[in-house]
Amino acid sequence: MVIFPSQVTLFIFVLSLAFVLGQVSYTVPEEMAKGSLIGNLAHDLGLQIKRLTSGKARIFTRDSDAYFELNRETGVLLVKEKIDREALCKKTTPCALQFQIILENPMEFYSVTVQITDINDNAPKFEKDEIDFRISESAVTGAKFALERAVDLDVGINDLKSYTLKPTQNFALKLHNNPDGNKNLEMVLQKPLDREKQEKINLVLTAVDGGEPQMSGTMLVVITVLDVNDNAPVFTQQLYRASVIENSPQGTIVTAVTASDADEGSNSKIRYSIRNTLDDVRKTADSGVIHAVRSFDYEQIKDFQFCIKAQDGGSPPLSSNVTVKMIIQDQNDNPPQVLYPVQTGGSMVAEMVCRTTDSRKSDNKFGQAVNQNLLIMDPSSTGTMQRIHSEKNILDEPDSPLEVRHQYN
């Protein structure tokens, strides 16, 4: 029988009308083992052992649950059933059981109160093992997120005492006092989140009681950081240099640029576009692969540059530009031309000025032919004379000689 303070008063009052001859109270902890001694009832009530037996002393309680047992032979009160204070009184304090000892011949009543004290046999417990949050990486510091409280069935110092949330890198724990006396538990963002650094954050919320030994309960707080488009695409190089051999056919792939985006999903999906070009190059489909729209002539254009823009699919989108410097590689596709053949007499058979537009040689060369041997001076060189053994050497590279169009003797 659970006795609440007001009931105790009333009960004692009623019993006092029925000739309660004495009363005694004991204080015992809950969860004592069956058979444990509560007290020497006979001694404490001033009763003889023989009076207990002759009067058929017995416990009278209105509850079917009988937690106590009276040993008439010894006069002691024992635990009959283990007492769970939490089941008996929940959060009410103090928690007491009251019953009567009845004796016959003559009939006597004695009142016994057993106060059950709490032991720390319940750990704080959260309703769920895990709670999930989806928080944008753009959440501002100071943003609050409500957490669920734990429950500890014990009372007093054995009840819930405090909470911790670890690790403390991004979030701090805040207890907010409610007007109703309860406390609201919140975690407050202390440091901005960055999905690109940490996409999932696992925190452990721990509730501890004030008992001895201390007991605790935990709940996992799983935070999924949602992406925001806060990274522009970044090219793998700050400047791209590429080359194409002149006369390459239209459609030749000249270079490929790549950019990456640290965000996820459409925030990292990159589209490339070409800027500042006179339609010399185009991108291949949606990629960073660039192909020539036409064939290039080194003698007309030696280099050019254009810009490629990489834009992500975020809303709003972010973009970056990069410059591509394109060099046209020369090919030996122009034969030398003899412009000024001059008959000089003597040992010289010819003197000529040759012109070729290919880059591997200077544009102009002066040569003098002597008995099929030629002396030439290259204007781009330091001016040293060089003996060449054939007309071909003077006029072009040995590996891809070009024919002299005119020969003079």
Ligand SMILES: [Ca+2]
């Ligand atoms: Ca307890």
Ligand SMILES: [Ca+2]
């Ligand atoms: Ca407890």
Ligand SMILES: [Ca+2]
């Ligand atoms: Ca992005």
Ligand SMILES: [Ca+2]
């Ligand atoms: Ca992001």
